[in-house]
Amino acid sequence: MNRKIVFFTVSRLILLEALLMILPLVVSLLYLEYSMALSFIISVGIAALCGGMGWWFLRPVKGEETRLYPREGFLIVALAWISTSVIGAVPFYISGEIPSFLDAFFETVSGFTTTGATILTRIEEMCHGALLWRSFTHWIGGMGVLVLMMALSPAGEEQGRTIHIMRAEMPGPIVGKLVPKVRETARLLYLLYIGLTILEVLFLLFGGMSLFEAVVHAFATAGTGGFGIRADSFASYSPYLQWTVSVFMLLFGVNFNIYYLLILRRFRDAFRNAELRCYFAIAVVATGILTVNLIPVFQSFGEAVRVSFFEVSSIMTTTGFGVVDINSLPGLSKAVLLLLMMIGACAGSTGGGLKVARVMLLFKTARRDLRRLLHPRSVGVVQMDGNRVEDYTLRNLSTFSALYALILLATFFILSFDAFDFETNFSAAVSCFNNIGPAYGAAASDYSAFSAVSKLALSFAMLFGRLEVFPLLLACSPSSWTKK
Amino acid sequence: MNIIIAGCGKVGGTILKRLVGEGHNVTALDQKADVVSSITDIHDVMGIVGNAADCETLEKAGVASTDLFVAVTESDDTNMLSCFLAKKMGAGHTIARIRTPEYNDDSLSFMRQQLELSMSVNPERLAAEELYNILMMPAAVKVDHFSRRTFEMVEIQLKEESVLDGMTLSEMRNQYKANVLICVVSRGAETFIPDGSFALKSGDRIGVCATHAELQKYLKSLRLMKKQSRSVMILGGSRIAYYLTKMLTASGADVKIIEKDREHCEALCEMLPEAVIINGEGSHQEVLLEEGLDSMDAFVSLTGVDEQNILISMFASTRGVPKVITKISRTEMESMAGKLGLDTIVVPRKIVSDVVVRYARARQNSLGSHIETLYNVMGGQAEALEFRVGPDFPGSGIPLRELKPKPGILVAGIVHNRKPIIPSGDSFISEGDMVVVIARHRKSGEPTLQDLSDILG
Numbered sequence: 001m002n003r004k005i006v007f008f009t010v011s012r013l014i015l016l017e018a019l020l021m022i023l024p025l026v027v028s029l030l031y032l033e034y035s036m037a038l039s040f041i042i043s044v045g046i047a048a049l050c051g052g053m054g055w056w057f058l059r060p061v062k063g064e065e066t067r068l069y070p071r072e073g074f075l076i077v078a079l080a081w082i083s084t085s086v087i088g089a090v091p092f093y094i095s096g097e098i099p100s101f102l103d104a105f106f107e108t109v110s111g112f113t114t115t116g117a118t119i120l121t122r123i124e125e126m127c128h129g130a131l132l133w134r135s136f137t138h139w140i141g142g143m144g145v146l147v148l149m150m151a152l153s154p155a156g157e158e159q160g161r162t163i164h165i166m167r168a169e170m171p172g173p174i175v176g177k178l179v180p181k182v183r184e185t186a187r188l189l190y191l192l193y194i195g196l197t198i199l200e201v202l203f204l205l206f207g208g209m210s211l212f213e214a215v216v217h218a219f220a221t222a223g224t225g226g227f228g229i230r231a232d233s234f235a236s237y238s239p240y241l242q243w244t245v246s247v248f249m250l251l252f253g254v255n256f257n258i259y260y261l262l263i264l265r266r267f268r269d270a271f272r273n274a275e276l277r278c279y280f281a282i283a284v285v286a287t288g289i290l291t292v293n294l295i296p297v298f299q300s301f302g303e304a305v306r307v308s309f310f311e312v313s314s315i316m317t318t319t320g321f322g323v324v325d326i327n328s329l330p331g332l333s334k335a336v337l338l339l340l341m342m343i344g345a346c347a348g349s350t351g352g353g354l355k356v357a358r359v360m361l362l363f364k365t366a367r368r369d370l371r372r373l374l375h376p377r378s379v380g381v382v383q384m385d386g387n388r389v390e391d392y393t394l395r396n397l398s399t400f401s402a403l404y405a406l407i408l409l410a411t412f413f414i415l416s417f418d419a420f421d422f423e424t425n426f427s428a429a430v431s432c433f434n435n436i437g438p439a440y441g442a443a444a445s446d447y448s449a450f451s452a453v454s455k456l457a458l459s460f461a462m463l464f465g466r467l468e469v470f471p472l473l474l475a476c477s478p479s480s481w482t483k484k
Numbered sequence: 485m486n487i488i489i490a491g492c493g494k495v496g497g498t499i500l501k502r503l504v505g506e507g508h509n510v511t512a513l514d515q516k517a518d519v520v521s522s523i524t525d526i527h528d529v530m531g532i533v534g535n536a537a538d539c540e541t542l543e544k545a546g547v548a549s550t551d552l553f554v555a556v557t558e559s560d561d562t563n564m565l566s567c568f569l570a571k572k573m574g575a576g577h578t579i580a581r582i583r584t585p586e587y588n589d590d591s592l593s594f595m596r597q598q599l600e601l602s603m604s605v606n607p608e609r610l611a612a613e614e615l616y617n618i619l620m621m622p623a624a625v626k627v628d629h630f631s632r633r634t635f636e637m638v639e640i641q642l643k644e645e646s647v648l649d650g651m652t653l654s655e656m657r658n659q660y661k662a663n664v665l666i667c668v669v670s671r672g673a674e675t676f677i678p679d680g681s682f683a684l685k686s687g688d689r690i691g692v693c694a695t696h697a698e699l700q701k702y703l704k705s706l707r708l709m710k711k712q713s714r715s716v717m718i719l720g721g722s723r724i725a726y727y728l729t730k731m732l733t734a735s736g737a738d739v740k741i742i743e744k745d746r747e748h749c750e751a752l753c754e755m756l757p758e759a760v761i762i763n764g765e766g767s768h769q770e771v772l773l774e775e776g777l778d779s780m781d782a783f784v785s786l787t788g789v790d791e792q793n794i795l796i797s798m799f800a801s802t803r804g805v806p807k808v809i810t811k812i813s814r815t816e817m818e819s820m821a822g823k824l825g826l827d828t829i830v831v832p833r834k835i836v837s838d839v840v841v842r843y844a845r846a847r848q849n850s851l852g853s854h855i856e857t858l859y860n861v862m863g864g865q866a867e868a869l870e871f872r873v874g875p876d877f878p879g880s881g882i883p884l885r886e887l888k889p890k891p892g893i894l895v896a897g898i899v900h901n902r903k904p905i906i907p908s909g910d911s912f913i914s915e916g917d918m919v920v921v922i923a924r925h926r927k928s929g930e931p932t933l934q935d936l937s938d939i940l941g
Contacts, residue, residue: 162528163528179509179530180486182528184509326855412826
């Protein structure tokens with residue numbers, strides 16, 4: 001293991017974070033929030049100092065080994081996410097907006113992992129700078145910090161092996177490139193991302209939101225995060241805004257490769273994509289069930305459809321905005337939403353969960369293996385979009401699913417030490433691990449009631465969920481850190 | 485440039501590595517998923533799995549917007565077909581590897597025209613040409629030609645107790661009065677572009693640029709001159725052996741090929757009536773000695789197994805064969821073989837990648853003073869390039885002393901009105917000249933030399 005290059009890359013990332021914190025700093029200055037601005041200045045200073053020192057002392061000397069292997073890729077991703085979350089929590093803590101550092105860490109992890117679970121009970125009292133930084137972490141974490149670093153990396157740099165970092169950070173069972181170069185791919189992804197975000201800001205402005213509100217909500221939607229600025233999330237916004245946000249949440253849950261295909265005018269390839277079709281089919285069916293289930297509650301078909309579509313698209317893309325009190329929903333609707341939490345969005349999107357592609361592959365593999373039980377000599381090949389899925393990918397998938405279940409259950413078990421009911425504990429574990437945000441029972445609006453141990457466990461569950469288990473698990477294993 | 489490489493085997497992989505190093509957008513296409521994934525793991529390229537001659541696969545690889553399509557799959561037919569399709573689907577230029585001897589005769593130009601191929605490459609023939617050049621000048625470990633053989637650049641390994649040991653270049657020039665230019669020296673892992681005060685050491689590998697006649701004179705005065713190889717033993721009856729034997733027998737040399745497969749021997753007999761074909765296991769030393777290894781002028785080991793080539797070459801060296809050439813197919817074995825004392829090593833796929841890289845660079849810069857020839861010299865540590873000077877070259881008419889090229893770059897030869905000039909500080913470049921430039925290997929990220937004006941600081 002090449003520790004030096006791992007820490008060097010992480011230092012560069014912390015420098016980048018210092019740069020990113022300048023945006024909320026400017027916003028605090030614009031709103032004349034000087035104490036918040038001061039804490040951002042201090043945080044930028046700390047990040048620049050840590051990152052700068054690491055970068056200066058660890059920069060590769062000529063002739064030194066700088067090659068990245070999968071092992072380094074995983075460790076870089078794990079360390080990078082933990083350290084950016086710690087540094088990102090500093091401004092909340094210094095300014096006193098969130099008095100406990102653990103709470104600030106929870107909030108930042110929840111931001112970067114695009115979960116949107118909050119420990120804040122009175123959001124309306126937060127200052128603008130802090131609110132913007134909260135949502136901005138969603139936006140950065142959605143597409144990935146390391147992907148951003150790659151997009152900004154200088155042209156001549158050796159990029160051959162950075163694909164290992166990209167694979168470890170981007171969600172989904174198979175990570176492909178859009179164009180031959182990693183750097184260009186990262187740039188394209190961010191361009192698409194920025195474009196869609198701006199589009200949403202425009203739509204929200206049209207619906208009467210102020211620029212600040214529009215930007216904050218667009219960031220939270222784009223990263224499929226879910227931090228809002230009102231205690232009731234989206235319930236008090238107009239139906240137009242609710243519809244707009246529902247549609248954009250659904251759009252950000254789509255694999256970004258599809259948008260690239262659309263730009264290339266390869267419409268047939270884009271619309272024939274099996275995962276995309278399945279994703280929309282699930283959304284339609286779930287909305288249907290919820291609508292039928294909710295008509296008696298709302299007494300109006302139009303409102304039932306709007307609420308159902310909003311909730312389905314919010315939960316399925318793992319955003320976590322809400323328009324109703326989720327606890328007041330009937331049992332069937334709650335069950336459907338819990339299932340959607342686990343399925344999640346498309347691979348290669350900003351959403352979390354198991355990912356539709358994985359669920360499809362799991363079903364296909366299960367069908368093949370069941371048939372093999374009946375016909376022991378039968379030969380079966382799992383296909384996706386007409387391409388054969390490699391056995392390596394399938395083996396990886398079954399390991400992933402087993403670890404996924406184990407971590408989910410472990411989190412649930414740790415939460416059970418707190419004095420909440422079964423529903424709260426289980427749904428909170430599912431919700432944080434899949435990066436959604438709101439859960440049932442006591443966790444429906446915020447997580448402030450949980451104990452410190454539970455908050456820490458949930459923070460790591462969020463990181464495990466966002467990075468898809470492997471990087472963090474490998475970072476926990478001492479054998480990854482040995483030199484050889 | 486956007487480049488697609490179809491077929492990522494030995495040759496494809498080497499070409500891909502060079503082109504990625506030059507900063508191109510490369511897409512790798514291969515039928516085997518594991519080959520593609522092992523390439524995308526290491527290199528910054530996009531990987532596509534599929535048949536290179538299938539339109540759908542080509543479309544997926546983005547053939548319509550590609551500038552250069554290189555087909556180097558196993559099969560000539562696939563290469564030709566996929567190049568043809570790629571061209572029809574909008575690829576800018578196409579290069580196919582065509583190596584079957586039947587295709588490489590008179591029908592080649594017709595096929596190239598009909599298939600609209602920009603170029604066809606035959607790695608085995610290119611390798612055979614390189615081997616032939618070395619056998620014609622056995623003192624050198626590598627020979628490259630510029631401007632239709634007006635200039636030659638030879639690489640010489642200075643042996644222990646060489647007369648040049650400790651001598652500076654200006655002393656050497658005064659003592660030997662030869663009109664040659666030592667343009668590049670590699671010592672261990674380092675490469676130098678030497679000036680007059682540079683002192684040579686034994687063990688150095690030097691690159692010497694001059695006309696053929698001057699070089700002969702120079703080598704003779706150094707007592708390095710060896711006579712051309714008149715009798716050559718070749719181990720392994722591969723395609724390279726076939727082409728090499730044809731060239732050697734045409735020049736009047738005696739060739740003995742040792743091949744272990746009986747049927748293949750018979751086929752070789754038919755194709756090469758002037759050579760002696762021996763059916764025997766060449767890895768047995770007895771067989772080699774029996775066939776007169778000791779009295780040979782040169783021994784060329786061309787079997788398909790690198791390790792075997794290395795070991796038998798070492799054996800031939802110990803038996804005192806004046807010139808031993810080792811063919812190696814895995815690039816990483818080259819430096820190891822060098823450490824074992826074998827000096828003349830030929831790596832066929834490096835030669836092909838030189839040709840493709842030259843083509844890509846020339847296409848990128850089709851105006852101005854573009855590249856005519858490109859060789860990777862000194863074991864890949866330097867490049868030798870030849871440019872045709874265009875009308876807008878800013879350094880025309882300025883003496884080289886004032887031209888001040890970038891560090892690590894040297895003007896090694898000028899052909900003015902077909903007359904070769906070994907440049908001094910007073911020489912100058914004018915329009916229409918051919919200029920030979922030696923450039924030390926650049927670090928990753930530095931721009932490549934594409935135009936003659938790139939050499940200026």
